[in-house]
Structure formats: structure tokens, C-alpha cells
Amino acid sequence: MIFQKYAAPKYFYPLAGKCLPWFGWLCILTLVAGLYLGLFVAPPDYQQGETVRIMFIHVPSAWMSMFVYAVMAGAAAVGLVWKIKLTDTFIAASAPIGASFTLLALLTGSLWGKPMWGAWWVWDARLTSELILLFLYLGFMSLQSAIDDPRRASRAGAILLLIGVINLPVIHYSVEWWNTLHQPSSVARIDGPRIHSSILTPLLIMAVAFKLFFISVVLIRMRSDILENEAGSRWLQEQGA
Amino acid sequence: MTYNLGLFASWQRVLKRELLLAYKQRNDILTPLIFFIIVISLFPLGIGPEPDTLRTIAPGVIWVAALLATLLSLSRLFNNELHDGTLEQLLLTPQPTSILIFAKITSHWLTTGLPLVLISPLLALSLDMSTTALSYTMLTLLLGTPILSLIGAIGAALTLGLRGGGVLLALLILPLYIPVLIFATGGIIAASNGFSAEGHLSLISAYLIITLIFAPWVTSYALRVSLD
Numbered sequence: 339m340i341f342q343k344y345a346a347p348k349y350f351y352p353l354a355g356k357c358l359p360w361f362g363w364l365c366i367l368t369l370v371a372g373l374y375l376g377l378f379v380a381p382p383d384y385q386q387g388e389t390v391r392i393m394f395i396h397v398p399s400a401w402m403s404m405f406v407y408a409v410m411a412g413a414a415a416v417g418l419v420w421k422i423k424l425t426d427t428f429i430a431a432s433a434p435i436g437a438s439f440t441l442l443a444l445l446t447g448s449l450w451g452k453p454m455w456g457a458w459w460v461w462d463a464r465l466t467s468e469l470i471l472l473f474l475y476l477g478f479m480s481l482q483s484a485i486d487d488p489r490r491a492s493r494a495g496a497i498l499l500l501i502g503v504i505n506l507p508v509i510h511y512s513v514e515w516w517n518t519l520h521q522p523s524s525v526a527r528i529d530g531p532r533i534h535s536s537i538l539t540p541l542l543i544m545a546v547a548f549k550l551f552f553i554s555v556v557l558i559r560m561r562s563d564i565l566e567n568e569a570g571s572r573w574l575q576e577q578g579a
Numbered sequence: 580m581t582y583n584l585g586l587f588a589s590w591q592r593v594l595k596r597e598l599l600l601a602y603k604q605r606n607d608i609l610t611p612l613i614f615f616i617i618v619i620s621l622f623p624l625g626i627g628p629e630p631d632t633l634r635t636i637a638p639g640v641i642w643v644a645a646l647l648a649t650l651l652s653l654s655r656l657f658n659n660e661l662h663d664g665t666l667e668q669l670l671l672t673p674q675p676t677s678i679l680i681f682a683k684i685t686s687h688w689l690t691t692g693l694p695l696v697l698i699s700p701l702l703a704l705s706l707d708m709s710t711t712a713l714s715y716t717m718l719t720l721l722l723g724t725p726i727l728s729l730i731g732a733i734g735a736a737l738t739l740g741l742r743g744g745g746v747l748l749a750l751l752i753l754p755l756y757i758p759v760l761i762f763a764t765g766g767i768i769a770a771s772n773g774f775s776a777e778g779h780l781s782l783i784s785a786y787l788i789i790t791l792i793f794a795p796w797v798t799s800y801a802l803r804v805s806l807d
Contacts, residue, residue: 473754512758
């Protein structure tokens with residue numbers, strides 16, 4: 339099995355090193371293209387004016403905040419079942435990035451909300467779920483840092499992630515029924531997106547750029563984590579690292 | 580000594596032991612209860628004594644206080660057993676750990692959640708709640724506090740013996756308590772405004788059933804991870 343081979347740090351480390359420049363440069367390329375299309379080419383909204391451009395950062399960050407949590411939970415399940423050490427490295431590397439995306443989504447949402455809704459913060463359903471997601475990330479990260487034994491830390495963290503991901507829909511819908519002011523989703527619809535392509539194109543490019551950014555940073559963080567854990571092992575010395 | 584006790588018998592034995600221990604340390608039961616009463620009486624002092632305001636905030640105040648009181652009591656769920664070695668013996672018994680853990684959770688609810696349910700009418704009256712709101716407060720607490728004990732047990736198992744365990748436990752568990760808080764207070768508000776609270780009650784019950792099935796099992800797994 340090719341997966342099993344590359345799940346070993348010995349093979350993963352050089353593979354990640356080889357992939358990194360590809361993801362990194364593609365990320366920079368899409369980021370520049372997305373930002374150019376979003377900030378200079380896309381027309382200002384007839385209602386929201388230039389403020390709508392915050393969406394090109396806000397929406398992809400909000401997508402990423404949930405995506406990263408879901409991927410972490412998936413990795414946690416894989417790690418618990420097949421006892422692959424690499425998933426622990428991946429989860430530990432992803433958590434701060436996911437938390438940063440969540441914070442970025444909240445901050446940009448707040449910057450957009452002030453001129454549009456007239457308030458920095460409203461207790462709306464989507465904002466509140468995003469805030470709770472940030473709490474879940476912070477809880478996970480504090481649990482990991484409070485446990486000294488790395489094996490216990492990763493397994494306890496995996497349990498917490500899985501409970502969190504089961505609860506996430508419950509939390510989301512409970513908050514949704516509780517109060518809603520945020521506009522409903524306008525991209526992921528069965529009858530096709532409801533926004534014009536001049537806005538949709540940069541939005542999707544930015545979403546791809548954010549994904550590539552996540553992959554690149556995760557690979558860098560995983561590589562440094564492997565270096566730290568495997569310091570002094572023979573294969574690392576052979577690599578001349 | 581018999582080693583092949585049935586599931587129900589082993590549940591019963593652990594529950595008996597836990598209740599006896601709780602009876603011997605009665606102060607441990609009283610502390611969360613007194614905390615619950617004090618927190619609720621702080622709100623009129625902080626917000627002002629107008630009955631209209633108090634009536635509006637009462638469901639939320641009672642429920643938030645219940646969440647915090649439960650949180651406060653969670654650390655004693657496994658900590659004493661961890662220090663005197665009983666917990667390891669419990670995990671070594673041939674009976675399924677989740678049944679024994681479920682007995683511990685049951686005892687935790689009987690000694691923490693149930694007293695809150697029983698004292699809540701008094702506090703509801705002090706906040707000027709109507710009779711309907713009062714009875715729905717009791718009903719939602721009756722359905723909701725077992726969920727708090729069940730989810731709390733997972734958190735207590737994960738943070739077992741960690742430094743700064745208490746605050747960490749709050750950070751892990753409180754976000755998971757949010758659905759209970761929303762459904763419960765929503766139900767009380769709906770009922771006191773003359774609407775049906777059936778939807779809210781069904782949702783709490785569904786959440787209770789799910790946690791009832793999964794929490795003891797996840798807790799025993801988490802305990803194994805923590806003691807490993």
C-alpha cells in the first residue's frame with residue numbers, strides 16, 4: 339500500500355518537501371489572481387458599495403474554518419482506527435491554522451457588519467456558530483497543551499474532535515432556530531449560484547488559494563514537527579538535515 | 580465473591596456504593612446547590628428588582644446557573660477515585676466499563692442534577708415566573724440536567740488529573756452545553772407565551788437519548804486513554 343509507506347515520517351518528510359514548492363507557488367499565484375480580480379476588476383455592489391470586497395476574504399475564511407475542523411475530525415477518526423502517527427502530527431499542525439481562519443472570518447465579518455448592519459457584533463445565528471467553532475478550536479488546543487504525554491494528548495484530542503464534529507450540526511441548527519439575521523447562503527444552492535460571475539469567479543479563486551495556503555502551511559508545520567520528534571534518528575541524519 | 584455479575588446487578592452495585600459515598604460526604608452535594616442559589620440571587624442584585632425584567636431573564640438565568648453548578652461538581656466525578664486507585668480497579672473489572680461508568684453518572688445526576696430540579700420552583704417564584712413557566716422550568720431541567728452529567732463525564736474523563744483541569748473542563752464542555760441551553764430556555768419562553776413547547780421538549784429528549792447511548796461508552800474510552 340502506497341499510503342502506508344508515506345504515512346511513515348521517513349518517507350513523508352521528503353515527499354512533503356518535494357510537494358511544498360508546488361503548493362506554495364500555486365497558492366501565491368491564485369492569491370494574487372483572486373485579489374486582483376476581487377479588488378480591482380469586480381464591480382462594487384449597488385447596495386453595499388466597495389465594502390462587498392471584504393467578502394472575498396470573509397467567505398473563504400468562513401468556509402475554511404469549517405473545512406479544517408471537518409478534515410481534522412476525519413483525520414482523528416482515521417488515527418484512532420488505524421493508529422497512524424502521522425494523523426496526530428497533521429491534526430496538531432492544522433488546529434492553529436483552523437483557529438486563525440475562524441478568527442479571520444469573525445474579524446472580517448465584524449468589519450463588514452459595522453457599515454452594513456450598523457453594529458460590530460450582532461447575536462445572529464451564523465456569527466454565533468462561528469464563535470462557538472472558535473471556542474471548540476481553543477478548547478482542543480488547550481487540551482493538547484495541558485497534556486504532557488504526547489500519546490495521551492493526541493488520543494484525548496481525537497476524542498474531543500469527534501465529539502465536537504457530532505455536536506457541530508446540533509449546535510449549528512439550535513443556534514439557527516434561535517435567531518437569524520445573517521443572509522442565507524447564496525453560493526451553494528441547488529438551483530445554481532445566485533451571484534454574478536464577476537464576483538463568483540474571484541470568490542472561488544480565493545477559496546482555492548485559501549485551501550492551497552492551508553496545505554502549504556500544514557506541510558511546513560508537519561515537517562518542523564517531524565524534525566523535532568525524530569531528531570537524532572538515523573534516516574534524518576542520512577538526509578543531511 | 581462472584582465475578583460474573585449481570586449488567587443490571589453490576590450497575591446497581593456501583594450506584595449503591597456511589598450513593599453511600601455521596602451520603603457520607605453530604606457537603607459535596609450541598610456545594611453545587613448553594614452555588615446555584617447564590618448565582619441566581621446575584622442577578623436581581625445586578626440587574627435591579629423590577630419583576631418584569633426578572634420574569635424575562637428568569638429562564639436564561641436559571642439555566643445558565645444550572646450549567647455552571649453542574650460544571651462545578653464534575654471534578655469530583657472521577658478525581659477521588661483516581662487518587663485512591665479505585666478507578667483503575669473499576670477499569671479492570673470483567674463487566675463492561677461503560678455500565679459501571681453509567682452507574683457513576685447516574686449517581687452524579689441523582690446528587691447534582693435532581694437537587695437542582697427540586698429547588699428550581701422556589702427560585703422560579705423568586706424571579707416572578709408564572710405557574711406555566713415554572714412547571715416548564717422543572718420539566719426542562721428534569722430532561723436537560725442528565726445531559727449535562729453525561730456530556731460532563733466525557734470532559735471530566737478527558738481532563739482527569741491535568742493541571743488547571745477546572746478551567747480547561749469549562750472550555751471543553753460549555754460549548755457542548757449550548758444546544759441544551761437553547762432548547763430548554765426556548766421551550767420555557769414558548770410555553771409562557773402560550774405556544775406549544777413540544778418541539779423544544781422533543782429536541783431535548785432526542786439529545787438526551789443520543790448522549791445516553793454514547794456518553795458512557797465514550798467516557799470509558801476516554802478514561803482508558805487518560806489512565807494509560
